[in-house]
Amino acid sequence: MDVKREDRVGIAVFLTPVLVLFTLFFIFPIIYLVVVSFVEWSGLDTPVFVGFQNYLRIFDDKVFIRSITNNLIWALCAGFVQVPLAVLAALMLSYKPRGWKIFRTVYFFPKVISAIALATLWSAVYNAQYGLLNGLLRVVGLGHLQTNWLGTLKTAFPSVLIYWLFYIGYYMIIVLADIQGIPQDYYEAAEIDGAGRIRQSLNITLPLARTSIVTCILLAMIDGLRQFAEVYILTNGGPANRTSVMVLYLYKEMQNYSYGTSSAAAVVLIAIGTAVILTIRNTLGRETF
Amino acid sequence: MKVFKRTLVLLLCTLFVSSFFGTVAAQKVTLTWPCIWVGVDSKAETIKKFVDEFNREHAGEIEVIIEENSDYQAYRDKLRTAISVGRVPDIFTIDADIPLYLESGRLLDLTDAFKDGWEDNFVEGALNNTTVNGRVVAIPYEMGPTPVMYNKRLLKAAGWDHFPATFEELWQCAEDLKAAGITPFSQMTGENAWTSMLWYSQIVVAIGGPDVYEDPNHPAFVEAARVLKRMYDYTTIDAVGAGAAVSGGHFLAERTAIFMNGPWYIGRLQREGQNNMYDHVAIAPCPVYEGGAGSKGGYIGNPQALLAAGATDDEAKAAAAIKFLKYLTDPDRVAELSAASGALFYVKSGESEFEMERLQAEMIEQVNQAPYIVGHFEYMSPARVYNEFPMALSGLVLGELTPEEFVEQLNAKR
Amino acid sequence: MKGRRRSAGSLLFGLLKWAFLIFLFVYAVFPVIWLAVASLKTNGELMANPFSLPAVWQFQNYKKALAVSGIARLMLNSVIISTAATFLNVLIASMGAYALSRFRFRGNQFLKVMFSSGILIPLNALMIPYFVLVNSLGLYNTMGGLTLVYTAIGIPISTFIIMGFMASVPEELEEAAVIDGACFYKRFFTLIFPLSRAGVVTAGTFQFLTCWNEFVYANLLTSSQAVRTVQLGIRYFTNQFATDYVSMYAAIIISILPSITAYVLFQNQIIAGLTSGAVKG
CATH class of the missing domain: 1.10.3720.10 (MetI-like)
Incomplete structure (x- = not known):
């Protein structure tokens, strides 16, 4: 809408709290990060200006490059595997099969368990000595595939990523609710045209649930880009830095008393993240966002 | 450059002016202590009792307030953050990155307090760890000797009635154990690679001698990497990526015969060891490395916790902090704390009504006989290097790095 | 109303659907059950075998x-x-x-x-x-x-x-x-x-x-x-x-x-x- 004179005050009033909070908790800290990214500082000594040295250092570090790659893979898998799975489940449940409310409830459970519990469980599942996964492989006669899942260069990162992709409850609920809000008359018209369920889903449900689906893709990708707790507990970035991600990288730099490189990594993460979000907004969500 | 420093300082100042007003000193001095000895920690109960007693003794005069910090990594993060912005806690403990803290100028200078004979409470030479430019700025408190722990029952099953005295014997013992169907070593590259890091520390000193850390390019570091990698031929299949719970769990469940950890682990052997395995655990110093510069009986151990106080201009507060530190390092109290928790200290023990636990007593005896006690790798290295250790180690074990490259990767972080 | 001729296809579709929904169900409920069981073991038991049942349920x-x-x-x-x-x-x-x-x-x-x-x-x-x-x-x-x-x-x-x-x-x-x-x-x-x-x-x-x-x-x-x-x-x-x-x-x-x-x-x-x-x- 174009702004009418009498709306101006309202807009100002509505924007004030959000701007105040954003300034205090985001603008100032971002300025802080940018400033610190140009100094060498252990936190215990006097900061020294070093120009772009910190940026050169982290981009020279193959662990940081790997972290970026891992994060991007993670974000893509989250947005384009995890969310589609969630949409699929939501479509199935939208026809209210037997027990659909129980499914809906249980799918959400993992979201309320803290990351620390989920991660310790999965490290036990993946364990080579007494792990559940190897046990399962033995039972179904695929014993030759047994390995130390979190401890080899090849399997560590896929293992950390894949278990997580099937926890779809949160996205499923958002999409399901949106689907259930679609008025029945759309479907009645389609039934008359003789469209089957799959065609109805493709032509009516998905387009009408677009906002929630795009929102979920964004949330999932954001989650993928700022992964930390699960990796930290499962592998701490190992073996040989194969599972490192950006937030873990910058956290370790802090533990190394190197606030400069840590902040530089944070600035890079913010830049990459903003680019990804704006790309999604300008492609998938151009009508709504 | 100046401008940048100024902007940074200005930024912090403008944002946070009021933080500099701090607490208004009333007549009563309060000391806050972000304490890690809380919750289920073995020292928690006794420390709480000490603090309560101290507060009662100094009622209306000094009050020590414990801020509970059970999660250790979170404690480190918080301490680093608080000190970075100049809000140094009144009393706190540190365990790593000692030089950084000691030289930061943010710790209370305790030199004068030590002039009245306080030093006699401590084992000889202990204060050398915490003296910078002739000033004592922290107190070595808890000691962390980390000997070999081994399961006599399992060694016996492989035909060994004593622990190997040399590395040649150790390899033979490992072969025999393996032949008997027993996994010899607990190892781990997950988390901070603790147990493997301790083995590395042992081997480095066994090869290079007690002064090996003076030269980070000492060939002993490469040789020790080779030895440690060989140990991974005799460990569990989940060792790469294993955390403390996994590697310790194998020893407690008698799936491995040889383990390495400190006195704080004794309680767990008693409580969590399967089939009363605690009764079969014995301890030994690291074996001697043939042709190495290390000596028989040499020990790895270092201050596991240093007590420190925040630098302050408030004389009453400084005096109160020193009073409290003296109270905590009183020999009788330390004896009580040691008996209650199994931990060892740099304070000479006073008379204790408690009986010393078996392994703890052995450890003290071995420490007393040790020709030298050297800090472990994590203690002796800067944060950058020891944080990289687990990554370099898993690379070494998985064949991505040669022993030479392993050391290079660590030293590149210096 | 949807026609009997697609029954074979829809049977398969139904089967896949239920397999998918039940897989996700088990996947989501498993951590909760595991956590509940693990919380009733001793630490020693947990480390010895994370997936065993406790010998004695440790309600303490x-x-x-x-x-x-x-x-x-x-x-x-x-x-x-x-x-x-x-x-x-x-x-x-x-x-x-x-x-x-x-x-x-x-x-x-x-x-x-x-x-x-x-x-x-x-x-x-x-x-x-x-x-x-x-x-x-x-x-x-x-x-x-x-x-x-x-x-x-x-x-x-x-x-x-x-x-x-x-x-x-x-x-x-x-x-x-x-x-x-x-x-x-x-x-x-x-x-x-x-x-x-x-x-x-x-x-x-x-x-x-x-x-x-x-x-x-x-x-x-x-x-x-x-x-x-x-x-x-x-x-x-x-x-x-x-x-x-x-x-x-x-x-x-x-x-x-x-x-x-x-x-x-x-x-x-x-x-x-x-x-x-x-x-x-």
Whole structure:
């Protein structure tokens, strides 16, 4: 809408709290990060200006490059595997099969368990000595595939990523609710045209649930880009830095008393993240966002 | 450059002016202590009792307030953050990155307090760890000797009635154990690679001698990497990526015969060891490395916790902090704390009504006989290097790095 | 009505559907069951075999979790802080989202991009600025301080989500309201806000879960048990040298019981909120 004179005050009033909070908790800290990214500082000594040295250092570090790659893979898998799975489940449940409310409830459970519990469980599942996964492989006669899942260069990162992709409850609920809000008359018209369920889903449900689906893709990708707790507990970035991600990288730099490189990594993460979000907004969500 | 420093300082100042007003000193001095000895920690109960007693003794005069910090990594993060912005806690403990803290100028200078004979409470030479430019700025408190722990029952099953005295014997013992169907070593590259890091520390000193850390390019570091990698031929299949719970769990469940950890682990052997395995655990110093510069009986151990106080201009507060530190390092109290928790200290023990636990007593005896006690790798290295250790180690074990490259990767972080 | 000729295909389809739904079901319920069983073992048993049943069910783990960490009090704090921070967050974000998503004015695009840049800010990197900020506001070790921080950290993402849903409310609806003489505030509270319920509830649940599970700042910005949250209660069992896993799992079970109960009880309301009933198109 174009702004009418009498709306101006309202807009100002509505924007004030959000701007105040954003300034205090985001603008100032971002300025802080940018400033610190140009100094060498252990936190215990006097900061020294070093120009772009910190940026050169982290981009020279193959662990940081790997972290970026891992994060991007993670974000893509989250947005384009995890969310589609969630949409699929939501479509199935939208026809209210037997027990659909129980499914809906249980799918959400993992979201309320803290990351620390989920991660310790999965490290036990993946364990080579007494792990559940190897046990399962033995039972179904695929014993030759047994390995130390979190401890080899090849399997560590896929293992950390894949278990997580099937926890779809949160996205499923958002999409399901949106689907259930679609008025029945759309479907009645389609039934008359003789469209089957799959065609109805493709032509009516998905387009009408677009906002929630795009929102979920964004949330999932954001989650993928700022992964930390699960990796930290499962592998701490190992073996040989194969599972490192950006937030873990910058956290370790802090533990190394190197606030400069840590902040530089944070600035890079913010830049990459903003680019990804704006790309999604300008492609998938151009009508709504 | 100046401008940048100024902007940074200005930024912090403008944002946070009021933080500099701090607490208004009333007549009563309060000391806050972000304490890690809380919750289920073995020292928690006794420390709480000490603090309560101290507060009662100094009622209306000094009050020590414990801020509970059970999660250790979170404690480190918080301490680093608080000190970075100049809000140094009144009393706190540190365990790593000692030089950084000691030289930061943010710790209370305790030199004068030590002039009245306080030093006699401590084992000889202990204060050398915490003296910078002739000033004592922290107190070595808890000691962390980390000997070999081994399961006599399992060694016996492989035909060994004593622990190997040399590395040649150790390899033979490992072969025999393996032949008997027993996994010899607990190892781990997950988390901070603790147990493997301790083995590395042992081997480095066994090869290079007690002064090996003076030269980070000492060939002993490469040789020790080779030895440690060989140990991974005799460990569990989940060792790469294993955390403390996994590697310790194998020893407690008698799936491995040889383990390495400190006195704080004794309680767990008693409580969590399967089939009363605690009764079969014995301890030994690291074996001697043939042709190495290390000596028989040499020990790895270092201050596991240093007590420190925040630098302050408030004389009453400084005096109160020193009073409290003296109270905590009183020999009788330390004896009580040691008996209650199994931990060892740099304070000479006073008379204790408690009986010393078996392994703890052995450890003290071995420490007393040790020709030298050297800090472990994590203690002796800067944060950058020891944080990289687990990554370099898993690379070494998985064949991505040669022993030479392993050391290079660590030293590149210096 | 759909024709018998596709029965073979639809049988297969049905089979696949149920396999998929049941797989996800098992996948989601497994951690809860495992956690419940593990919380009744001893640490020794857990480390010996994480998937075995306990020899003796160790109910005292729960006693310990309740007694040692004082988790009841911490949970109450968590409820207060998370609820307040969620309420404030979605209110403030909705107001901002309304102004940004439904009015064209200069700087509008700039503000939208600016807010998006806040979404990906890694909170771990902000320990120093937040610590100083909260201290300088005199809010260190207060529930208000944590509430304020939690309200703020969710602002970019909530605003972003709600904006998406608000933008999809057809313009004609609001214009009709303008013609009826509804003022700015009235249009927000009686028209746009209710019609964007789905977005508000989506953002709200996300926000609530973030607050409930947040650990770093809960630890950094508090010092006494009186204001701390349940996540600290859970970490109460992770110490310098050892983690008492079974007691920690008991604490986790205790801490998730209310959320699961609340979710089961209120899910119809939550879902109804998500089902916006907005006019699609």
